Amino acid sequence: xxxxxxxxxxxxxxxxxxxxxxxxxxxxxxxxxxxxxxxxxxxxxxxxxxxxxxxxxxxxxxxxxxxxxxxxxxxxxxxxxxxxxxxxxxxxxxxxxxxxxxxxxxxxxxxxxxxxxxxxxxxxxxxxxxxxxxxxxxxxxxxxxxxxxxxxxxxxxxxx
Numbered sequence: 001x002x003x004x005x006x007x008x009x010x011x012x013x014x015x016x017x018x019x020x021x022x023x024x025x026x027x028x029x030x031x032x033x034x035x036x037x038x039x040x041x042x043x044x045x046x047x048x049x050x051x052x053x054x055x056x057x058x059x060x061x062x063x064x065x066x067x068x069x070x071x072x073x074x075x076x077x078x079x080x081x082x083x084x085x086x087x088x089x090x091x092x093x094x095x096x097x098x099x100x101x102x103x104x105x106x107x108x109x110x111x112x113x114x115x116x117x118x119x120x121x122x123x124x125x126x127x128x129x130x131x132x133x134x135x136x137x138x139x140x141x142x143x144x145x146x147x148x149x150x151x152x153x154x155x156x157x158x159x160x
Contacts, residue, residue, distance in 0.1 A: 062101075
């Protein structure tokens, strides 16, 4: 029997975060994936450089690729530097890839990267979510709920 996966992942150092993802999408299921990187990409990430704000993931030929993520060139990388916006392969189990492929094709969902981080073993990981895009009324409801929670916290703090 397979060991159950943890719901939260051990994030030691978060490098890049997609903060708009939780606002623009209704997140369904979250996966942790490894990334295939070159040496200069790892060095750039360790310096805290990287951006996944406009990136997404796609399933192609039984593999998952992170597209449009920006990891800038390493300053001391000379001729061995990498392309900043190249597609990067993500490492997942075959079962997870099949689940993502089915959800994207049948249900019309999107694969959205939430953040890139280094785990406790020093490996670069991506947190991917199967998500469905929110419409404008849903976004307004999210803002309204967030403001009410903030106001509720203020009221409770002031009274007690």
